[in-house]
Amino acid sequence: MTYFVGGAVISLSLVDKVTDYENSLTVSEREFYGIGQTNNKQLFVMRNNKHKVIAETFLYQEYKQKNGNTFVSFHPKEIGFVEFDISKRSKNIHISYIKVHPEFQGLGIGKELLAYVESYGKEKGCKTATLDCLSTYTDGVSTLVFRKEKGQNDTLRRMKERGKVVDKNMKFYIGAQYHKQNNRKPQNDYLTPMIKNKLCYRMAKVTNLLSQIHFRLARHAFKTIKLSQKDFVFLHKVFSTNKMLEPTRIKGKQL
């Protein structure tokens, strides 16, 4: 069984609704869209305009009315976003802010958002991605967002005395192959400038249900289709040579 993040069991009719919803959005709300998967295999949708990627889940509820009819409600719900700017001249995509809403953190959504925005940058001709990391220390109990404010050095020292402390944001970016960038000044002196030198298209993690939906970012509206194994092999060949954005590019062995 596949769920949307914190939402409904996904059926093909629900997928149709989601696709219709995405397709109905204006260009300023959606240029591309694609599917992400959390660590526990729940699905969500990511869509972007020229400055922002939004990750959203879909809540779907059915109510039985007194007269026996079924009443259905369908709500998109934002679970995270990334803001960015592309510099065509320096072929760089700068990520100005990334956020996953607190109740959805630690599920792999941030990682997917980052991969998506990098794919978008690559599609637009970028070679590198940069960002300024805001160190956020955690000892598993408390969290310290480090802005070099008064007393924060002492708080950090006390946390370290009590046990192991991890900078979770730094770990997040290093895990995504970013490293410190020495030749750029960050927006604020408490931030660490970071860069990723080689952008890649995002690989598909999604297999089962998505084989019945769609598996790459879509610029244009399209209908839900049910694919056979044969179609898959064919489409894989097409997509592995296609230059369009393929953030859910399918690995041969997953077919």
Ligand SMILES: CC(C)(COP(=O)(O)OP(=O)(O)OC[C@H]1O[C@@H](n2cnc3c(N)ncnc32)[C@H](O)[C@@H]1OP(=O)(O)O)[C@@H](O)C(=O)NCCC(=O)NCCS
């Ligand atoms: C930073 C942020 C976007 C990460 O998103 P997320 O969905 O929680 O992160 P993911 O679940 O994709 O985690 C990816 C990696 O980050 C690291 N990470 C994330 N949360 C962590 C935590 N609490 N402790 C340690 N490492 C952590 C891990 O390396 C993890 O990899 P793993 O799952 O293989 O262990 C999110 O925590 C957030 O919105 N924070 C508040 C806003 C913010 O600080 N933005 C960044 C400004 S620079």
